[in-house]
Amino acid sequence: MTTTPALCRRDFIIAAGSVALAAAVPHPAIAAADPIGLRLIAKPGRVPIVGSPHPETAVWGYGGTVPGPEIRLSQGERLRAVVENRLKEGTTVHWHGIRVPNAMDGVPRLTQDTIQPGASFTYEFDLPDAGTYWYHTHDNSPEQIGRGLYGPLIVEEPEPPKVDRDVVWVLGDFRLLRDASIAGGFENRMEMAMAGRIGNTVTVNGKVAKDFTVRAGERIRLRLINAAAARVFALEFRGHRPFVIAYDGQPVEPHEPEDEQVVLGPAMRTDLILDLTGKPRDRLPIIDPFYDNLTYRLVTIAYSDETPLPRRTAEDIARLPPNTMPEPDLAAAERHEIVLEGGMMGGGSQGGMMGGGMMGMMRGSAMWSINGVAAMAHDLMPSIKLRRGATALLAIRNETAWYHPVHLHGHSFRVVTRNGKPTRYREWRDTVLVPPREQAEIAFVADNPGDWMIHCHIPDHQEGGMMTVIRVA
């Protein structure tokens, strides 16, 4: 019934490919202040995901590469990008996490018409906040993200923290066949009703990675971006003590991650300060044990034999300067519920897949819902209306048996409670990972007018109905 991955995940990830990560840095950054702006061409390409002796993989990417080119500008600058569609189907670009004007948000049928094959669309907007963001397709996302249409977008602080290196890792996940081609069978209904399409090949900057070469004593700002469609990462830095300094681009009080795991649901980002406290020639792994019995090594931190740089102490890790979101006024907040239902083994009145639900699913009816409604991409209607300038408090309740990274467009929000308890850092985010049967409350000032999607960022769940629209007017 399901599309069986042709390869055992673990074997493939670990045995295949062995690209040193130094060779896998993103393509030359597209710099600021180019008056013409940049040109992103969505098109097919061939890239060495696994590395020789495996053949190259046919992908869809910006510029034909995966990830697409790194866009790096400074806070306050204006981004102008001409997106040209050389695919055989419509596409759009969403600037994930950037508080853009509604018309620049890239949601087909809601904020713009899809960009037809052969056509172009120009996106242009200011970058109000510094941080680690990304851009990706927002049309036919299960397949277009699954084939590689995403890239990193870095907005630098006016005075970035002092580090020896600023490193971006775009984490990807592909389902490859033995010939290293991408398996078809997107939107398999059984998978859609479970965790979504998880691949068998994890990539860092578009390649299966082996070594990340460092020098003892270095301090690195590591910007992690989960661009995978459905995979959750829980990274453990064995032998190191990374500090989190930002979530989803937004500064947070520097702290060590809970349970020594950096957890990233789809679409989420984490900025770390990583002090390389090992000795020359040490080899220390980063492992990911998120899925039971599928622990694998993402990459090995490989120390060179250069003389160590002077050691730093964790005490001098400074908080990043704040961004520009207005502070939510919780006392005056309008409260709305966002109840997530559906999926296999799920509860709920509308979307439950047990009993009659299974037959409904196989017949093609919706499998996921928000507040009892399974939205369809061609028919998006606002279900929540917010007064412009008001503080909104959204109480998200996951009544399903699956993880959902819930993403709000056009705003960043504070995560104020989890399961009824105040969060320690009241972190700003644009995507909150809600585990099965758990709850999270988020708060923000609805200061950006327009119709904004809120949806699960696992494309298979989104397309299965787990999305709705919030109107700010």
Ligand code: C2O
């Ligand atoms: Cu990153 Cu609606 O998406």
Ligand code: CU
């Ligand atoms: Cu989901």
